[in-house]
Amino acid sequence: MAKAGTGELEAAVMDVLWSSSGWMTAGEVHDRLSSDRHLAYNTVMTILVRLWNKGRVHRQRDGRAFAYQARVSREEWAATRMDEVLDEVDDRPAVLNLLLAKMTRADRDQLRRLLSERSPRTKPGRAR
Numbered sequence: 001m002a003k004a005g006t007g008e009l010e011a012a013v014m015d016v017l018w019s020s021s022g023w024m025t026a027g028e029v030h031d032r033l034s035s036d037r038h039l040a041y042n043t044v045m046t047i048l049v050r051l052w053n054k055g056r057v058h059r060q061r062d063g064r065a066f067a068y069q070a071r072v073s074r075e076e077w078a079a080t081r082m083d084e085v086l087d088e089v090d091d092r093p094a095v096l097n098l099l100l101a102k103m104t105r106a107d108r109d110q111l112r113r114l115l116s117e118r119s120p121r122t123k124p125g126r127a128r
Contacts, residue, residue, distance in 0.1 A: 010056075012037070013047045017057065018074045023067035 016032045017024060024032075030044040048068050051057045056077075057068045072080070089095050100108060 009043070009047050010051060013044065013051065014056065014070060017068060017070040023060065023062065023069045025062055025065045025067050027065070029068070
């Protein structure tokens with residue numbers, strides 16, 4: 001069995017936290033992950049501490065253990081990652097154009113509606 005990379009494990013742990021309705025201990029996260037993977041408890045604990053150090057999760061005492069919760073929603077995290085990727089390129093319009101070309105018609109229609117809602121309305125009598 002291939003060993004999972006840190007990024008893959010962080011994503012798996014975040015998926016568990018996002019699917020939870022509240023705080024989860026490392027043991028609870030481990031139980032959810034161990035049905036799909038053969039991970040040691042210490043591995044899950046290490047990943048949770050790394051995520052906490054990176055500011056991606058909240059942490060609070062729960063008896064002798066810590067409980068964790070995602071700081072932002074899955075959607076907020078995806079938007080942040082998209083913004084970071086755009087910040088890394090020199091030609092943002094080209095990247096946005098390529099992204100639009102890959103979108104489904106339904107996604108483009110949704111984006112058009114969202115942009116329309118955010119655009120300032122032109123006042124009567126003013127040129128567009």
